Amino acid sequence: MTSTELQDYIPQDQWPPVSAMLDGFGDQTLPASPALAGTTVRLPAEDGSTTxxxxxxxxxxxxxxxxxxxxxxxxxxxxxxxxxxxxxxxxFVLGQGVAAENVTIVLDHNTGAVTAGVSRFVTVDGKTRSTTEFIHSNTFGSAAVHGRSTGLVGKRIFYRYSDVETYEHIYLNPGTFTWNCIRGGEAGLADTDRCMTWDVADNLYIFFWTEKVMTVEAVLLVDLREQRSIGRMFGWDDPAAEPVILPFNSRLSVLNTTEYPQDTHKH
Structure with missing residues (x-):
């Protein structure tokens, strides 16, 4: 039997804290690049401000x-x-505690397109929740920006975050996906949540998701050509009352791509 055959539905009140993923994911193993040293990125926002x-x-x-x-x-x-x-x-991360913000920027020096996602905590009905704001711009001053994508829709992808943490994603439509923990700290947990995808290059996508049960905001690059993902999850650990910041990279496999039948007859 596979691990998924041994798992069953887990009620929300039995879910572990978001920090249950920390040990299994381990450290981000991809090397840091010094190539941006000495450069500046300016991002004008719709409200007239510039970062x-x-x-x-x-x-x-x-x-x-x-x-x-x-x-x-x-x-x-x-x-x-x-x-x-x-x-x-x-x-990078700014601030501490409930005032912490996780900033993730995808910068393409080939086209000038740049997208910044800023995740922060907000209070909703007395509970700490999270939200992410995106800014899209171009460092060359051109109109080319990362556009919304349907490139992942229909795909079922298996992600190996470490030797002990594996998940699958099923991309249902441009704004909704299902995740399922196959093995690791969240084994047996699954849900369907909001997401967004943007095109960066051929078979390379910015992917964002936010969870409705756990306080989690994720921003990452999904690279189907190189068969890997690179990014982070930013969440709030309720029992500990502190942020959980989880940079990661994974190896991925596309399990299948769904193609719907083209019905030619009306019934």
Whole structure:
């Protein structure tokens, strides 16, 4: 019997805390790139403000938000991974506790397109929940940005985050997917949640999901050509009352792609 045949439905009140994934996922193993040192990325937002990230060296950056009532600035430690030549996924955390924010930027030096996802905590009905805001821009000043994608729809993909953590995703439509933990700290857990996908390059996608049971926001690159994903999960551990920040990379296999029958007769 496979592990999935031994598992059964698990009621929500029996789910473990989000920190149950921490030990099994381990450390992100892909190397950091120093290629962005000495460069600056400016992102204008729809509200008229501009966020500027200056990469001081291979791991330190400064940030500044201008154009709002109160300008803000600060420093952070970042990691940049070159997912493909000229295409970077950059990740860093600002603040602490319930005020923490996880910023993930996908920057394509080939096209100038850049997408920034900022995940933070909010209070809803007295509970700590999470939300993510996305900004799409172009460092070349052109109109080319990462556009919404249907490239994952219909695919069933198996993700190996470590030797002990494996999941599958089933992409139902551009805004909905199902995840299922095959093995690991969440074994037997499954749900259907909101997602969004954007095109970056051929068979390379930004993928975002947010969970309705656990307080989790995930932003990652799914690379079908290189058969890997790179990204992070940002969540809130209720029992410990603290953020859970989980950078990861995985090996993936496309299990199948669903093709619906083209009905030619009306009944």
């Amino acid at each position: 500027e990230y200056g990469f001081e060296d291979a791991s330190s950056l400064t940030w500044r938000v201008s154009g709002r009532v109160a300008n803000q600035s600060g420093t952070a430690t970042y990691k940049a991974i070159e997912a493909r030549p000229g295409i970077f996924i950059i990740d």
